[in-house]
Amino acid sequence: MVERKTTPNLSVNLAGIVSPNPFWLASAPPTNCGEQVMRAFDAGWGGAVWKTIGDPIVNVSSRYSSVDWNGQRMMGFNNIELITDRPLEVNLREIAEVKKRYPKQAVIASLMVESKREAWHTIVKQSEDAGADGLELNFGCPHGMSERGMGSAVGQVPEYTEMITGWVKEKARTPVLVKLTPNISDIRVVARAAKRGGADGLSAINTINSITGIDLDTFVPRPNVDGKSSHGGYCGPAVKPIALNMVQQVQSDPEAKLPLSGIGGVSDWRDAVEFLLLGCGNVQVCTAVMHYGYRIVEDMADGLANWMREKGFANISDFQGLSLARVQEWKHLNLNYKIVARIHEEKCIGCELCYTACWDGAHQCIHLDRAGQSNGHHATPAMHEAESKQRISMTPIPKLDHATASKGKEPYPTPLSRIPRVDEAECVGCNLCSLVCPVEDCITMEQVETHLASQSWEQRTSGAATLGRKND
Amino acid sequence: MSTGNKYEENPEVTARFPDIHPPFDKSGATIEANRCLYCFDAPCTAACPTHIDVPRFIKKISQGNLRGSALTILDANILGASCSRVCPVDVLCEGACVYHRYNKQPIEIGRLQRFAMDAFYRNGAVLAAKTTERRAGKVACIGAGPASLAFAAELRQRGFSAAIFERKPLPGGLNTYGVAEYKLRASDSLREIDLIRELGVDFQFGRNISGEAALAALEREFDFIFLGVGLGKIRLLGIPGEELPGVVDALKFIEEYKTGRNLKVGGRVVVLGAGNTAIDAARAAVRLGAQDVQIVYRRDESSMSAFLFEYEHAREEGVKFRWWTQPVKLVGDEKKISGMECMKVEMDGQSFRHLPGSHFTIPCDMVISAIGQSPLLEFLQACRGVKLENGRVSVDRATGQTSHAKYFAGGDCVNGGREVVDAVADGKRAALAAAQLLEKIHG
Numbered sequence: 001m002v003e004r005k006t007t008p009n010l011s012v013n014l015a016g017i018v019s020p021n022p023f024w025l026a027s028a029p030p031t032n033c034g035e036q037v038m039r040a041f042d043a044g045w046g047g048a049v050w051k052t053i054g055d056p057i058v059n060v061s062s063r064y065s066s067v068d069w070n071g072q073r074m075m076g077f078n079n080i081e082l083i084t085d086r087p088l089e090v091n092l093r094e095i096a097e098v099k100k101r102y103p104k105q106a107v108i109a110s111l112m113v114e115s116k117r118e119a120w121h122t123i124v125k126q127s128e129d130a131g132a133d134g135l136e137l138n139f140g141c142p143h144g145m146s147e148r149g150m151g152s153a154v155g156q157v158p159e160y161t162e163m164i165t166g167w168v169k170e171k172a173r174t175p176v177l178v179k180l181t182p183n184i185s186d187i188r189v190v191a192r193a194a195k196r197g198g199a200d201g202l203s204a205i206n207t208i209n210s211i212t213g214i215d216l217d218t219f220v221p222r223p224n225v226d227g228k229s230s231h232g233g234y235c236g237p238a239v240k241p242i243a244l245n246m247v248q249q250v251q252s253d254p255e256a257k258l259p260l261s262g263i264g265g266v267s268d269w270r271d272a273v274e275f276l277l278l279g280c281g282n283v284q285v286c287t288a289v290m291h292y293g294y295r296i297v298e299d300m301a302d303g304l305a306n307w308m309r310e311k312g313f314a315n316i317s318d319f320q321g322l323s324l325a326r327v328q329e330w331k332h333l334n335l336n337y338k339i340v341a342r343i344h345e346e347k348c349i350g351c352e353l354c355y356t357a358c359w360d361g362a363h364q365c366i367h368l369d370r371a372g373q374s375n376g377h378h379a380t381p382a383m384h385e386a387e388s389k390q391r392i393s394m395t396p397i398p399k400l401d402h403a404t405a406s407k408g409k410e411p412y413p414t415p416l417s418r419i420p421r422v423d424e425a426e427c428v429g430c431n432l433c434s435l436v437c438p439v440e441d442c443i444t445m446e447q448v449e450t451h452l453a454s455q456s457w458e459q460r461t462s463g464a465a466t467l468g469r470k471n472d
Numbered sequence: 473m474s475t476g477n478k479y480e481e482n483p484e485v486t487a488r489f490p491d492i493h494p495p496f497d498k499s500g501a502t503i504e505a506n507r508c509l510y511c512f513d514a515p516c517t518a519a520c521p522t523h524i525d526v527p528r529f530i531k532k533i534s535q536g537n538l539r540g541s542a543l544t545i546l547d548a549n550i551l552g553a554s555c556s557r558v559c560p561v562d563v564l565c566e567g568a569c570v571y572h573r574y575n576k577q578p579i580e581i582g583r584l585q586r587f588a589m590d591a592f593y594r595n596g597a598v599l600a601a602k603t604t605e606r607r608a609g610k611v612a613c614i615g616a617g618p619a620s621l622a623f624a625a626e627l628r629q630r631g632f633s634a635a636i637f638e639r640k641p642l643p644g645g646l647n648t649y650g651v652a653e654y655k656l657r658a659s660d661s662l663r664e665i666d667l668i669r670e671l672g673v674d675f676q677f678g679r680n681i682s683g684e685a686a687l688a689a690l691e692r693e694f695d696f697i698f699l700g701v702g703l704g705k706i707r708l709l710g711i712p713g714e715e716l717p718g719v720v721d722a723l724k725f726i727e728e729y730k731t732g733r734n735l736k737v738g739g740r741v742v743v744l745g746a747g748n749t750a751i752d753a754a755r756a757a758v759r760l761g762a763q764d765v766q767i768v769y770r771r772d773e774s775s776m777s778a779f780l781f782e783y784e785h786a787r788e789e790g791v792k793f794r795w796w797t798q799p800v801k802l803v804g805d806e807k808k809i810s811g812m813e814c815m816k817v818e819m820d821g822q823s824f825r826h827l828p829g830s831h832f833t834i835p836c837d838m839v840i841s842a843i844g845q846s847p848l849l850e851f852l853q854a855c856r857g858v859k860l861e862n863g864r865v866s867v868d869r870a871t872g873q874t875s876h877a878k879y880f881a882g883g884d885c886v887n888g889g890r891e892v893v894d895a896v897a898d899g900k901r902a903a904l905a906a907a908q909l910l911e912k913i914h915g
């Protein structure tokens with residue numbers, strides 16, 4: 001009998017907060033109220049960071065804007081919303097109710113109050129009394145709240161971060177996470193401050209200062225609030241690379257490293273795996289849920305479990321942080337590693353995007369000369385286009401065209417004249433052509449043997465390099 | 473002279489011939505435009521006879537620059553609006569789209585082109601002249617079909633004077649009088665030509681140019697003459713009964729319904745021939761109320777000259793096909809045709825063999841002949857010094873110049889009857905060559 005592998009265990013423990021899976025809702029509109037959070041848990045979310053509570057504020061109307069890209073909506077998302085606008089008692093009552101009905105899922109209270117010790121002590125006690133499994137200190141909100149000395153106004157000053165984290169820790173009985181702002185030149189500095197202040201864990205990143213766009217008729221940036229706008233916080237798929245980099249920085253810094261909840265552009269299970277591979281203990285999601293609803297968690301969990309099964313991981317901790325060691329400073333990269341582009345002719349559809357990309361955006365080493373084109377090897381894109389313009393073409397009408405000779409047989413689905421050729425001797429292995437190619441695996445980057453031992457920039461400049469041939 | 477162009481759309485025609493390719497809305501167009509890969513030296517552009525820069529105009533749609541998109545189209549093809557509807561895109565631009573090798577649907581280039589052109593008309597349709605100069609140099613065009621329109625518009629945009637002589641009351645040639653109404657309304661063809669009139673092209677209607685004297689007069693007055701006369705009537709069947717009432721030429725039949733002059737078709741209709749014209753006539757007969765429409769052809773579908781997609785559409789609309797059938801005689805009395813006598817044939821090498829004893833009669837109330845247009849030999853032979861080959865005007869393909877230095881030619885009278893876009897391409901190529909010569913002559 002085939003031994004059936006058991007379902008991978010998706011449960012996680014982040015700084016002492018346990019949840020049935022690593023998918024939490026980030027503190028934002030999807031966690032505004034108890035009714036929503038309960039529906040989210042029904043859909044399968046493992047935890048929810050409540051929409052930041054504190055002294056209720058007044059929001060403006062017209063709050064969001066987005067960046068669409070090539071017909072896809074909301075590649076990037078932006079908001080000028082403040083923290084919760086609901087009374088504190090209501091939020092606390094609903095936290096208590098959710099916790100009672102959903103004991104297994106994690107409920108984390110996100111907090112932001114004015115920078116006074118008593119104020120923080122009070123809200124910490126209230127949240128924990130309501131049953132929160134942990135606390136997240138919102139030192140990241142980049143708009144509005146920061147003008148009032150809260151949010152990123154705290155998160156941008158290491159001393160404040162350390163001090164307030166310290167106040168919270170004086171009182172807190174549950175784990176304390178500090179949510180970091182990316183609007184700072186080195187995120188490690190504040191992460192270290194939070195750690196010094198006694199934080200049990202971190203969350204990163206909050207939203208990035210942004211102006212998403214301007215209406216070209218009214219000249220008012222979006223979102224338009226009665227003829228004016230304000231910078232907002234940027235999130236969604238567009239910010240994932242920035243978030244991953246910041247996560248890596250924090251996780252690779254011994255003075256900053258703490259259990260980390262990864263946030264920023266997580267939209268599917270693959271994004272989540274990437275954050276986990278860089279050492280995060282779980283992930284939080286906002287924009288993707290605002291776009292498609294709670295139901296997306298089903299495939300997040302399913303996709304993650306299938307991937308883990310395929311890779312033979314039984315627990316999330318089996319692969320957590322696996323990629324961290326793979327991120328190094330540039331000076332440690334091997335200068336003698338060489339790859340070149342290879343075009344798989346049978347897959348090529350003849351769009352020639354690699355050709356124009358290499359000519360205009362790289363190193364002029366892809367050519368259109370396979371069919372012995374008249375202008376040959378060093379023809380520029382403009383020369384090719386000019387030649388085509390001169391060609392006379394007609395609607396093929398079989399009855400009128402019987403005389404036309406049948407063409408010789410082409411070896412590939414695309415005519416040879418349209419399949420570009422890589423001059424491997426000139427190719428620097430930059431990847432550009434393989435990135436622009438619309439067809440999967442049509443251009444692969446293949447390693448070529450240089451017969452040179454590995455040598456980094458640091459080794460080369462320190463003179464410690466072993467020049468010459470590698471002994472096999 | 474007559475100014476022509478008084479045209480009233482007939483609501484019944486509009487109702488019976490609704491658009492076959494409904495237009496895109498804005499989001500549909502944007503999504504489709506974004507699918508385009510923006511190929512380099514794009515094969516779709518190469519396949520378009522007028523070489524419209526397809527990825528460029530599509531990218532402009534996706535980026536909300538609709539005027540720029542339309543002008544990109546018009547710069548290559550002055551009849552970009554009608555071409556977007558009448559082009560057999562499956563064998564042209566869309567047939568060449570790289571997506572065919574990508575296991576996906578090709579980009580809907582024709583519909584996107586129409587989207588840009590519709591927006592252009594909605595926003596006032598102002599065409600940019602390529603120069604503001606009025607230059608010496610005059611050309612005349614015979615016929616106001618697509619070939620002449622392209623020739624005249626290009627030269628006029630470059631500052632030269634252009635006059636068009638047309639025997640009919642309306643311009644556009646077969647684009648106005650021949651193309652199926654569900655592809656292109658006559659009114660849309662005319663609207664497009666207004667643009668060319670506004671450029672300052674001089675249209676003269678009701679001017680049937682014929683005979684050496686008339687041509688000589690044009691030769692004296694103009695630097696160059698462009699022959700854009702198209703083809704003539706449908707060839708005669710050459711069988712008894714051809715003159716019976718109820719036997720019509722497909723072109724006349726189509727023209728009459730398009731202009732609203734005859735919208736009544738009843739009973740059983742037989743269409744002879746299996747080209748695109750036969751298909752158009754058969755489909756029109758169905759839409760105009762015929763009970764039964766059959767296409768009779770003496771070969772089978774494999775040698776039919778209609779495009780495959782046209783054939784399939786016709787079948788979907790209920791047109792029946794009878795292969796290997798040759799008409800021998802039309803029967804009826806002086807009031808009405810009543811039937812067509814046929815026999816079965818088969819191929820015997822290169823020729824047809826009649827199957828003995830296969831005679832039968834198809835009862836019918838109307839016979840539409842669509843066995844191919846004949847060349848306008850009488851007119852063309854009067855153009856002395858202009859060489860013909862198989863009834864077609866022979867030209868230098870790159871310049872459209874004929875064997876007589878004063879004459880250029882293009883469109884159906886040169887290529888034997890292809891498509892609107894081929895006529896436009898011919899006219900434009902000839903205009904570019906003529907412009908160079910005019911500059912030399914007049915400095």
Ligand SMILES: Cc1cc2nc3c(=O)[nH]c(=O)nc-3n(C[C@H](O)[C@H](O)[C@H](O)COP(=O)(O)OP(=O)(O)OC[C@H]3O[C@@H](n4cnc5c(N)ncnc54)[C@H](O)[C@@H]3O)c2cc1C
Pocket residue numbers: 558559560614615616617618619620637638639640643644645646647650651652655679680681682700701702703723726748749752848851882883884885889890891892893895
């Ligand atoms: C029924 C039918 C359907 C078609 N459908 C399509 C289609 O769906 N898509 C497509 O792309 N193409 C289609 N075509 C083909 C297309 O219409 C022609 O290829 C195109 O119109 C040719 O343009 P042209 O300028 O060469 O000639 P024409 O359009 O034939 O124009 C010639 C003009 O010259 C005038 N003329 C002729 N002799 C004289 C003279 N001596 N003096 C003054 N004027 C004269 C005629 O009156 C006419 O107006 C169709 C053709 C037919 C017959």
Ligand SMILES: Cc1cc2nc3c(=O)[nH]c(=O)nc-3n(C[C@H](O)[C@H](O)[C@H](O)COP(=O)(O)O)c2cc1C
Pocket residue numbers: 026027028029051052077078079081082083084110138140141179205206207235236237239263264265266284285286287288
């Ligand atoms: C409309 C909106 C409101 C938000 N409000 C809060 C908030 O109150 N507290 C907070 O810590 N983060 C807030 N965020 C930030 C999110 O919690 C999250 O950090 C960010 O959106 C990045 O994740 P994403 O790319 O999955 O959206 C908000 C985000 C959005 C879009």
Ligand code: SF4
Pocket residue numbers: 519520521522523524526549552555556559561564565566581582585893
């Ligand atoms: S003119 Fe016709 S063939 Fe050319 S691009 Fe447009 S639709 Fe395609």
Ligand code: SF4
Pocket residue numbers: 351507508509510511514515516517526527568569570571579581
């Ligand atoms: S071939 Fe297709 S994908 Fe490429 S530019 Fe043309 S329409 Fe776009």
